[in-house]
Amino acid sequence: MKNTKNIFIMVLSGAYNLGDELILTSEIAWLENRFPEAKITIATYDEKSFLGDQEKYYFLSFFPNNIKKFPFQNLKYFFQTIWTIWKSDLIVIGGGGIFFDNEPGISFQKNLFEWKLRLFFARLFRKKVIFMGISLEVKKPENQEKLAKIFRKDDLILVRDARSAEILEKFQISATNLYDSVFLMPPKNLVKKSKIHTVGISLRDGFLTPYHVEILSNFVEVLSKNHKKIIFLSHSIFPSESHNDIHFVKKIFGEKYEVTLSMNETLDKYQEIDVMISMRLHATILAAQNNIPVMMIPYGPKTFSLSKILEIEPFMIAGENFSLESMLHKFSYLEHNFEKMQEKIHTKYRDIHQNFLQKLEKIDMMEP
Template identity: 25%
Template structure:
């Protein structure tokens, strides 16, 4: 029986990464339901119960080597894994997985990955050596291809779109039920805000609190949407504590499909998280991005949506102006977004084709 080993930032309850894994699993099962799937995970029980696949603890070297050795294909499954912004340790970990796969002569697929930045000279050298041994590279955006090539990775690269674009959300009725269960009203237009912890100070929290209050004063409801359990909740609650008006927050643990459905009934989404923005695009919801990483700006340009500013220099007045303009033009923006997203969904079909050829 064929088996596939997928590695990524899984099991941390980050809905973006879980959406990627869900999409990859779906594509594999549609190709051949008999293929056994193993995925690297921080929380094996969570991964196995959520995705109905086999989890492999990222802390068990023996289990990882066994899964790679027994696999017929190793997949780097989405996300920006090869970068040293987070840490060199993370980069070395993922490079080691690829090296082990090649030692066992296993085909390796980079599937819908982002790439970079890599700043350390030795990290650049090692990444170039390892990445040039990969059998197939499929990237999620043109910027990643540009960075790869500037780092000396000469392997042929395909550019498609994030794997999460093939995800289906729950319907509007179910999404409203989920909000009702948390006593979040849908009687007024609903504005979503998705923030994440970053190197932010009090200024950022104050600006976001004032901005959320500004939205409330326009007789609109605000709901904070955590994309990663605990981490996003904490910073969201810090902002809510500084607000004068009432805002809501999703408190329960949801699947990517459920949060995609919830974002689909918003009027506007304001978000730092890339996959919150991707979910909005899938559902054709007008958005404003807050840039903490170049990948956010890259995606906003792809879908022709507004960048509200960088986290470090976020300006309250500018954010309000951008919001007012978008709210007034939201029907027109949603229509334009529809045309763009239809093309991107066509591009996402190539992901399945590339994956099928490697299986």
């Protein structure tokens, strides 16, 4: 560990996604504690999206990055990436869902090619590679097989859910199942609230049918009529409308409710929230970190897995439970057991955080 002087970290940062930026800052804080003398270089699509101290680190643009519009700049990014990998002692990739074939409008083949290209130089220069807190959001067997080929036996692979470990096991690839990197953030002190005044809601586009939207709209309207303040928490503020929570919420609800307009505003608003209605994985983790009971709308394996980890499965809104009656019933239970549920989510998050740190401490990051 003492010989680790340069670390190159590649999270899918720079797209104004709060979850990805929190993964990055959480991992950096942990790496700095583990390797206090190391210099950290961050790959990003836009360093302005970074939530930490920008003056403290060196930023390098991902390659490719809008290559059709900026071909010559991308040539520079390409050679800078090669140089950075060559001089690094440790390459950290992830976490989060960096490999996927279930995102609307995003090509798995393109995603895989870009990571193969980056890893080619790490292999060429015989660098230690750590996949940290990743998940494999890959459904098709043929894609799973293609993805498995990018890993090597001497890679340290830390996944954040059991399904990802199972996918790799099919191809005789060893992985350690831990947690999402945002669980590295320490829990907030528990100061119990007596009543529910403010309800936070975090949605994401591409996974709700018109039927689900109608039920959700009716549920929000009932809460509002019962004098609950509604705040929609934007986790993705990417300029593209298809990845912009503000646009998605206003398309459904108009200007009727408060919507956060920046990642920092979203983080600040968690201090006001009493109960969370969440689709997004990192909105759910942030709620737990802030001792906020959660009703979760899972949309894929990673969110179903998280509900199990946090033991909030009875408060999932999915399948036959996605009805106005069921949602109101679950909310009523949280309201009548509010103090107990705050204590429960606080204890669960604290235990996960401590367990995560203990397991990481036992792992030799530089072992060949």
